[in-house]
Amino acid sequence: MKVTWKFDDLPGRLAGRIRTSPWVAVVRGLAGGQTGPGSTPIVQPASVAGRALTVVIAIMTFLACLTSGAVYVVNQSANDWFADIASEITVQVSEGQGSEFEKKVTLVSLFLAKQPGIQKVNPLSAEESGQLLEPWLGGSDVLSELPVPRLIAVVIDRSSPPDLDAVREALESNFKGVTLDDHRRWQAELRTVTRSLVLGGIAVLMLVGAATVASIVSATKSAMASNREIIEVLHFVGARERFIAHEFEKHFLNIGVRAGLVGALGATIVFLLLPVTMRLLSGRGLAAAELRQFIGSAVLDWPGYLLFGLVVIVVATLCMLTSRFGVYRILKSYD
Amino acid sequence: MIRFENIGLRYGLGPEVLRDVDFHLVPGSFHFLTGPSGAGKTSLLRMLFMSLRPSRGLIHLFGQNCSDLSSPARADLRRRIGIVFQDFRLLDHLTTWENVALPLRVFGKSEASYRDDVTDLLKWVGLGARMTAYPEVLSGGEKQRAAIARAVIGKPELLLADEPTGNVDPAMANRLLRLFIELNRLGTSVIIATHDFQLMDQCDAPRLVLHEGHLEIR
Ligand SMILES: Nc1ncnc2c1ncn2[C@@H]1O[C@H](COP(=O)(O)OP(=O)(O)OP(=O)(O)O)[C@@H](O)[C@H]1O
Ligand SMILES: [Mg+2]
Numbered sequence: 001m002k003v004t005w006k007f008d009d010l011p012g013r014l015a016g017r018i019r020t021s022p023w024v025a026v027v028r029g030l031a032g033g034q035t036g037p038g039s040t041p042i043v044q045p046a047s048v049a050g051r052a053l054t055v056v057i058a059i060m061t062f063l064a065c066l067t068s069g070a071v072y073v074v075n076q077s078a079n080d081w082f083a084d085i086a087s088e089i090t091v092q093v094s095e096g097q098g099s100e101f102e103k104k105v106t107l108v109s110l111f112l113a114k115q116p117g118i119q120k121v122n123p124l125s126a127e128e129s130g131q132l133l134e135p136w137l138g139g140s141d142v143l144s145e146l147p148v149p150r151l152i153a154v155v156i157d158r159s160s161p162p163d164l165d166a167v168r169e170a171l172e173s174n175f176k177g178v179t180l181d182d183h184r185r186w187q188a189e190l191r192t193v194t195r196s197l198v199l200g201g202i203a204v205l206m207l208v209g210a211a212t213v214a215s216i217v218s219a220t221k222s223a224m225a226s227n228r229e230i231i232e233v234l235h236f237v238g239a240r241e242r243f244i245a246h247e248f249e250k251h252f253l254n255i256g257v258r259a260g261l262v263g264a265l266g267a268t269i270v271f272l273l274l275p276v277t278m279r280l281l282s283g284r285g286l287a288a289a290e291l292r293q294f295i296g297s298a299v300l301d302w303p304g305y306l307l308f309g310l311v312v313i314v315v316a317t318l319c320m321l322t323s324r325f326g327v328y329r330i331l332k333s334y335d
Numbered sequence: 336m337i338r339f340e341n342i343g344l345r346y347g348l349g350p351e352v353l354r355d356v357d358f359h360l361v362p363g364s365f366h367f368l369t370g371p372s373g374a375g376k377t378s379l380l381r382m383l384f385m386s387l388r389p390s391r392g393l394i395h396l397f398g399q400n401c402s403d404l405s406s407p408a409r410a411d412l413r414r415r416i417g418i419v420f421q422d423f424r425l426l427d428h429l430t431t432w433e434n435v436a437l438p439l440r441v442f443g444k445s446e447a448s449y450r451d452d453v454t455d456l457l458k459w460v461g462l463g464a465r466m467t468a469y470p471e472v473l474s475g476g477e478k479q480r481a482a483i484a485r486a487v488i489g490k491p492e493l494l495l496a497d498e499p500t501g502n503v504d505p506a507m508a509n510r511l512l513r514l515f516i517e518l519n520r521l522g523t524s525v526i527i528a529t530h531d532f533q534l535m536d537q538c539d540a541p542r543l544v545l546h547e548g549h550l551e552i553r
Contacts, residue, residue, distance in 0.1 A: 044427075045428075230426060233426055233437070234437075235386075236384070236413070236418060236420075236424065237485070238416075238489075240407050335406060
């Protein structure tokens with residue numbers, strides 16, 4: 001058999017495919033436009049099974065959006081945090097007394113500022129260094145008597161970072177009692193924690209995804225069973241499989257999109273209210289600050305909301321495909 | 336037009352309902368199909384309508400062998416056949432008018448092109464006042480007439496009717512028979528399954544009689 005491809009009509013055929021695609025009909029319906037001939041839809045618009053399906057889809061979409069939104073937020077704020085931490089290193093000056101010590105701090109700061117790849121050098125004053133230790137050591141009486149090491153905060157240029165090992169060696173050979181801390185250990189530990197958090201989130205997301213798929217497929221199937229009569233009659237009056245499948249795809253895609261949008265809207269409201277509730281619930285305490293530090297501000301940015309749109313599309317497509325397979329399976333039994 | 340060659344039919348592992356059924360009907364013919372209850376009238380009509388495959392033998396419809404047709408080709412053949420089911424099979428969520436118009440809608444015709452035809456036909460079968468009613472509230476006879484109207488609205492080349500007068504009074508039965516005869520005069524082949532002898536006596540048409548699985552033409 002010889003297969004000939006006709007490319008000349010490809011745009012036309014493509015346009016036809018798009019025009020008759022169930023998505024177009026549904027979007028037109030949502031926009032308040034005409035969905036077809038003015039009579040009753042061939043597929044019964046509201047049945048008990050259809051309403052149950054609507055509820056299942058709305059709830060599952062809501063849960064899937066919540067989970068994916070939460071995973072997205074945690075992942076996002078972990079990334080931000082790493083970016084912040086990685087752009088900062090600390091140099092600690094610990095040996096020395098009185099004006100000698102002050103001079104040493106200034107010298108080290110000047111030395112650091114000269115190194116390539118370093119953007120900002122900020123030596124903390126004795127007071128500032130003391131304040132950092134206050135939570136552990138208590139009042140300043142003790143502090144003034146202790147030889148408190150001085151910290152120098154260094155911001156590095158992340159686009160062309162300095163060779164930290166070389167800087168460290170240079171510091172140690174030029175000055176006594178000066179150490180460089182690039183937070184690597186701390187960062188590595190944190191990374192493990194957040195990474196396992198994100199991985200756990202993805203695992204939960206996969207479980208929720210599987211539950212969503214399973215419940216939507218089975219709810220669609222049972223809604224299809226109540227439509228068996230319609231499929232049968234359409235078949236007997238001479239409708240082609242394509243026609244019947246198309247009618248059902250349109251109907252179930254419609255249910256999927258509408259119910260999915262309701263679920264996604266619910267999740268959107270939750271994410272919009274989350275920062276407000278967090279502030280209300282925890283006030284300005286330390287716990288709130290730590291929580292915020294950890295999960296970021298819990299604010300979903302627009303790619304996050306785009307994720308919700310993706311969830312709705314996947315859910316609606318699933319619903320549509322299940323109904324199509326349902327039609328073909330029922331029709332198979334007549335041939 | 337219709338040719339059955341050595342058709343045998345059994346459901347599952349049950350006994351043969353039909354045996355060695357062999358006949359040939361020419362276009363434009365008019366037949367009654369009769370036999371006692373359970374003789375296989377409905378089964379025979381279902382095979383003609385390609386919603387049931389024979390266990391053995393060959394069926395030719397409109398010059399085509401039904402057993403090796405693709406599914407769209409079968410759908411196209413079905414469009415040339417009108418069928419009235421014994422249990423009507425109207426869709427409950429559509430009005431009587433919409434139910435009758437369904438085949439034309441499925442064929443992809445525009446509503447404007449068939450609006451008047453559907454209304455006229457419904458008036459003809461005495462459902463002019465029930466056009467916007469839903470099947471739920473129709474009487475058995477009214478449903479039957481709606482089912483008949485749906486079967487004939489597409490001007491089929493072959494009309495199969497399973498007990499089309501089972502639920503109506505003799506006067507209405509006569510009226511419906513006249514509708515079938517009228518259609519036949521316009522070129523449609525008609526097969527009416529019935530055990531209503533009064534009806535069969537109304538017109539002088541050959542009878543396909545099923546008896547113990549065999550078919551005889553009288
Ligand atoms: N789906 C089925 N599965 C098994 N047996 C069936 C099925 N349909 C019909 N039969 C059997 O086949 C035989 C013929 O049935 P059919 O419905 O064709 O009879 P009929 O002549 O139309 O009867 P009636 O006049 O009562 O409508 C019967 O014995 C019936 O029990
Ligand atoms: Mg019967």
